[in-house]
Amino acid sequence: MNVTYPAASFRQDATLPPVSSPLLTVQNLNVSFGPAHSRRAVVKGVSLTVEEGRCVAIVGESGSGKSVTARTLVGLTGARSHVQADLLTFQGKNIDRLGDEEWRALRGKHIGFVLQDALVSLDPLRPVGKEIGETLLVHRAIRTRADLTERVVDLLKLVGVPEPAVKARQLPHELSGGQRQRALIATAIALDPALLIADEPTTALDVTIQAQILDLLSETRERGKAMILISHNLAVVSQMADEVIVMRHGEIVEHGSAEQIFGDPRHDYTRGLLKAIPSVRSRGSRLSSSKAPRFISAEGEEVRELTQSDIAQRSRPLLEAERVVKRFRGPDGKLRTVVNDVSFSLGHGETLGIVGESGSGKTTVARMALALEMPDEGEVTLQGAPWTAATEKERRHRRSDISVIYQDPLSSFDPRWTIERVIDDALARRRGDPLDRTSRQSEVSELLDLVGLSPSFRTRRPLELSGGQRQRVAIARAIAPRPRIIVCDEPVAALDVSIQAQILDLLGDLKSHLRVSYLFISHDLGVVHHLSDRVLVMNHGEAVEAGGADEVFLRPRQPYTRKLVAAVPQLHFQAA
């Protein structure tokens, strides 16, 4: 490590600090990366204090420097980092300039750290019990083997893992997502540290699991421990935090009590973040500050007179799934029913939201709607004609009627293709008269304009774009063949809240302009509620509840839907 911590100054067994002094003090922290001649500052002049038993939240989007700030507190900013602070004290002792040994004495014992996504944060080759035991062993907190086993099982019990003695011997992938995250928290609180730092502890989890993990973290707080909670999810933060720090580009833009930040945000950026959260309140309004794009006129379609058959077709649903069932063979050779007896219909210009937790079968439904997966029973019809029951040869010329937008557009682009080629390729599949080269070129520019990208993007490649820009290109590609339906599978799940707001606004604008229908799939109830006319709730492959968006989310009838709605963290202190 290039970090210079020469003189040792942290002593484990030094006398306790006076009660009045804060647990942690950071003054004017600066962190930069890279060699001296091209240093990149990622944290600029950050100051914060954490009192005993308080929860301080750091909120910001990716690249805001929130995680780096937290890692500084355990001396793990990595090689090639340069840490500088006017003051850095923990429990009254200076923790600036600590040696390796002293940092290690601090980590795990006095400061616990929980990373996001336990699937990658626990060693996949070691039983979870060993990972928890590691904290105890490293700090020599146990005497005998039996003692170790007992403490590990007790800890797993404490964090609410069922059958703790069995789970302790299992590997991370054998545990459910929620159990894994609980085990990871157990590794961090094993020695009851005075400060617990949780970096996006619930980001990869379903809402009901997220609610359980937040409860568990709240319990830890109730035992009088201080916490630093890092999250991009403002609703999560509003439930836990006493104090909130909003970071952007490595700087603190606003710092205040939770009541003040959520009730009376002073800074424009904070206000923008709060406004960007899609929910029932945001329906029908714009989430981002971006203006609706000036649209080119969609020529052709409107001027055409409606014929008898057109009118007949309008009265019928565009896409209809009739009691579809899909089974897959699991690794143990047994058939598992992934989608069971699900029916839905999607009308002209309508948005049907499908919401469910991971494993609920929502993506399989989307793949059947796209006829990429064939139902074992039942069928999907498109514009009144057989769709999944048709042969691929019959389907091919109709495929341009239905497009798709995925969560991660990067993996659905050829990385060597320019953006122009990506869109041009989709244009070539438009039905009707084939476009000649020059009109295709101008069409690419118009499409880019439509999704809010300048023509200069034509020559760029997918890897050179940000996540939001990539998703805009994915949308341009989806609308290029002039589809009637766009299947959106978690289109904003990988995006920061402000980018998510822009993409959701764009999808809303395009819907009214192009008169397309959306089959919109998401695990995020707020996102689905914001955009959908009707909603289908799925659980374990079955359609639990269906109806109008407000009806389902505001007056849920089924217990599962109620549980789901109740688990969504709500923004507290919302301004009236």
Added chain:
Amino acid sequence: MNAVKTIGNRSFWLARRLLSGLIVVWAAATFTFFVQFLMPGERAQIIFNANTGNVGEIPRDQLLAINARYGFNQPVIVQYGKYIRDVMHGDLGQSYVQYQPVTDLIARQIGPTIALAFAAMLTAWIITITTTVLFAGRDNIWSKALGGFQAFLATLPPYWLGTILLVVFAIQLRLFPVVGGNTLMGLVLPTMALALEIYGFLGQAVLSEFTRVLDQPFITSSRMRGTGDFSVRLRHALRHAALPGITLSGWIIGKLLSGAVLIEAVFGRQGLGGVLVTATSTRDIPVVSGVILVSAALFVATSLFVDLTVRLIDPRMKEA
């Protein structure tokens, strides 16, 4: 219930692997049997030459006598059936030249070859683990040089390296015997000649995985519990990094068996190499076939061992 299923899965897997291993050995036996008909020269002529020590045309009566004795006059399919039956009974036939069973010949010489291959593999692994744990993924010049050094070693032919080692350490410095026979000191230089090249391949595979794993969140997570750097490398990273190395070791065994032939010649060691060279030059077909068959069996056994080790280290494999 769960445990029963796991054991059931494992023995089923093992049975399947053993069966496919047997098929490989049978294919090798079949291949070597039929290839002898593609070789130039009558088999009876080869035997006559070996027996009499001259290279003249075999007389008619001798030809008939030898063909009758060895069963060469029977239909090919009958000869093949007899050969496979003998192999299944552990009989690899008689050497044309040395008048003794091929199995005896191989049994006497296989020990030194296996010792050499095992020593080379072990040495390569020790160097790999040491250099990886000490130098990989650090922000210093040694860490950067390591990969390049390994790539350089991988390009060195072991027989050439063997000659250099022999000249420097045995002839110039007189630290090791020039012709060592089967003593432990005599094993050092040939082992190094083979091990350094293997290390070039093995080290690179382990190094790249080790460096990748060091950046994984679970490593950071472990550091955040207060685990020391050495501990993180040894207990977490090495186990992951060893996996591609172990898989590669199966392939290396094959390379070692052929590499040993040349190294045994360079160092004048006993071993299968010498047997194979002599047998090939005298067209002693049963011996050549026997060595190939034994090598195939060794190769099958080691790849089974490799797969078992991988499954032991990575318990996730058990479900596949």
